[in-house]
Amino acid sequence: MLLCNGNLKMIEEKVSKKIVSRETLKKELQGVKEDLNDLEGYMRDLSLFLPLAVCTINPAGIIVNINKAFERMTGYQTLEIVGEPLEGIFFEKELLKKTIISIGQEERAHLREVALTTKKEEKIPVALSIAARKDDKGSLIGCFVALTDISSEKKLREGLEKEVEDRTGELQNSRRALMNILEDVEESRKRAEEERNKTLAIIKNFSDGLIVLDFEKKVSLANPQAEKFFNIASKDVVGKNIFDLTGVPTLVNLIDILKKEDKVFRRELVLDKNLTIEVSASSMILGSIALGTLIILHDITREKTIEAMKTEFVSLSAHQLRTPLAAIKWSLQMFLEGDMGEINEGQKDLIGKAYQSNERMIALINDLLDVTRIEEGKYLFKPTLSDFGSVINFVVNSHKEEAKRKNIKVVFKKPGDKFPKILIDVEKMRLVIQNLLENAIKYTLPGGQISISLKDYKKEILFEISDTGVGIPKDQQGRIFSKFFRGSNVIRMETEGSGLGVFLSKNIIDAHGGKIWFESEEKKGTAFYFTIPVKKEFEEFLKEF
Amino acid sequence: MKKKNNSNNKILLIEDEEIMLDLLQRKLAQEGYDISVARNGEEGLDMMKEFIPDLVLLDIIMPKKGGYEVMEEMSRDESLNKIPIIIISNSGQPVEIDRAQKLGAKDWLVKTDFNPQEVIAKVRKQLPL
Structure with missing residues (x-):
């Protein structure tokens, strides 16, 4: 029994223990469940958040x-x-x-x-x-x-990438542009160098002589042709002031020319009997900066030789023509004067016309000879102190009849005694007045007027002859002082005329140190003017030669 | 035409141009001058050895001896250096006239600028009656 009791107790204890464990488990389970719920809630909240x-x-x-x-x-x-x-x-x-x-x-x-x-x-x-x-x-x-x-990130990235790409593109473009500029600069440098070499080659091989002066008149360049002309070596003159080179005999005349004027245009310089050059000098200006002076020396020996030959030929031909013309003149004159017997009126008229034609031929030949003499430098003149008014009067009087025949009024009021006498070659000056007056008469229509006047401007006198004639066509006025020039309108109305009168007149006025010019309007008239320096001024002018 | 009496005056005409020679000879003969002609300077100088003319009409450009040479020789010869000389030439530049004057020429006529009558007038001036 005791055993039974003991066992029962044991069993009871065991059962009691089991009940306790079960309760514990239940409680634990409940705890776990609650924990899980908490966790689930936590997770849900977390998930939501x-x-x-x-x-x-x-x-x-x-x-x-x-x-x-x-x-x-x-x-x-x-x-x-x-x-x-x-x-x-x-x-x-x-x-x-x-x-x-x-x-x-x-x-x-x-x-x-x-x-x-x-x-x-x-x-x-x-x-x-x-x-x-x-x-x-x-x-x-x-x-x-x-x-x-990642859309924002992607957008940002893409934006960045785009920007990087753009920037890279820009950089590449800039680099390319820079490279292009560098290439252009290099190209330009090469071109400039090529141009420079080309220019130097041109200067070196140029048939004209070139001398370049800097703004201080120091020689900065003399090409081989210039060296040859003046028999100088570039190294001896470069860097030196041109006006300090008077010790070089061949340069003296050039220096004289350059001293007189800044701008020289086609001045002849005889360096040797077989070498004549033409000197032109002009300022080299870049923008408003004066760089210096360029002197161009052109060999005109050949032209001068040809010109001299031509002049000689014309002179010779003209002389040769004078003999038969004189023979014709004298023969006709003798017929007209009855030295060869009586001739009737008809014969006299015809011979008279032949005589006049021959006279025109003689006048033309004389003009040609005068031109050749001017070109040969043989057009000598003898200045004498003269009353210019009387010279004009003489010419006007000798053309009175001709003007009257054409019904043209010629007006010249001779200046008073106080008008200064001037140094002129009377014969040559008569030729000038004659040429201008004859032209005025020829090219003024009947009923017209020619006025001649003289004015005293103290240092010079001014001559003016104006007409109411046909005038000179505007497009031809630039050639008026050229040899053989005749206006197209006057050729139509008067076939005769050598076109040498105005050329000769200009040369005569030039030789007197004067100036000649004109004003003209077609169908209205022409006025020619020239000045002649008074005695003192003329003597100064002569000193220059 | 009646011949004038200038026969006391001998004129030597030295000219190579036949027609001028002919015309002058006619004109001077009409005036009654005693004319001798030479066709170049050398011939003219030779003739002056035969007779002494009262006046010489002299061309400048001629074959053999030209006018200047004739004048130079005449100026060196005492029997000839007083003879008046009138130049008749195709040219007439001041420098030429000066040269001729220095060699004794009294006058210079450019052929194309004068006529025979004017030549006679110049001759008369040198050979007054």
Whole structure:
């Protein structure tokens, strides 16, 4: 019994212990349940709060759960998406499948960028991270999937990339432009050098002599032709002031020319009996900066020789023509004077006309000879102190009849006794007045008028002859002082005329140190003017020669 | 035409141009002068060895001896250097006239600028009756 009692007690103790353990277990279970609920609530709250879109999928890739952020990102409600395959909402479906499959081994996977297709069919670039969920035995029970919207990042990245690309492009463009500029600069440098070499070659091989002076009149260049002309070596003159080179005999005459005038135009310089050059000098100006002086030396020996030959030929021909013309003149004169017997009126008239024609021929030959003498430098003149008014009067009187015949009034008021006498070659000056007056009579229509006047300007006298004639065509006025020039309008009205009168007149006035010019308007008239310096001024003028 | 009486005056005409020679000879003969002609300077100087003319009418450019040479030789010869000379030439530049005057020429006529009557007037001036 005792045993029984003892056993029962033992049993009772055991049962009591078991009851206690059961209660304990129950309590523990309850605790665990509460803990789980807390955990679940915690997880739910966390899931709700978490901005990261998260879902869980089972090993087959079917969405099991999503959080709020996932709903917001995809636009799907939990009920709409749970049970759907995860790859269904991605553009890269195959890639998703492969990645999910790989999770069995890899445990984690990360896709930097995949395109999520939202419920509204919008594509959002997302980064996708997958982590495997395993049970205690290590078997895969599912995956956590987290999605990060990278659209802003992508936009930023793309913006940056674009900017980098743009900047790179700009830099490349700048580099290219810089390279182009460098190439252009190099090209320009090469061209400039080529041009410089070319210019130097031209200067060196130029048939004209060139001397360049800087703004201080120092010789900066003398080309080989200039060296040859003046028998100098460039190295001996370069860097020296031209006016300090008077010790070089061949340069003396050139220096004299340059001293007198800054600008020289075609001045002849005889360097040797077989060498005549023409000197022209002009300022070299770049913008408003004076760089110096360029002296051009042109060999005109050949031209002078040809000119001399031509002049000689004309002179000789004219002389040869004078003999038969004189013979004709004398013969006709003797007929007219009855030295060869009586002639009737008709014969006399005809012979008289032949005589006049011959006289015109003689006048032409005389003009030609005068021209050749001017060109030969043999047109000598003897100045005497003369009353110019009387010279004009003489010529006017000798043309009175001719003017009267043409019904042209010639007006000349001789100046008083106080008018200064001037140094002139009377014979040559008569020729000038005669040429100008004859032209005026020839080219003024009947009823017209010719006025001649003289004015005293103290240092010079001014002669003026104006007519109411046909005038000189404007386009031909530049050639009026040229040899053989005749206006197209006057050729039509008067076929005769050598075109030498005005040329000769200009040369005579020039030789007297005067100036000649004209004003003319077609159909209205022409006025010729010339000045002659008074005695003192003329003597100064002569000293220059 | 009646011949004038100038026969006491002998004129030597030295001219190579036949027609001028002919015309002058006619004109001077009409005036009654005693004319001798030479066709170049050398011939003229030779003739002056035969007779002394009262006046020489002399061309400048001629074959053999020209007018200047004739004048130079005449100026060196005392029997000839007083004879008045009138130049009749195709030219008439001051420098030429000066030269001729220095060699004793009294006058210079440019053929184309004068006529025979004017030549006679110049001759008369040198050979007054």
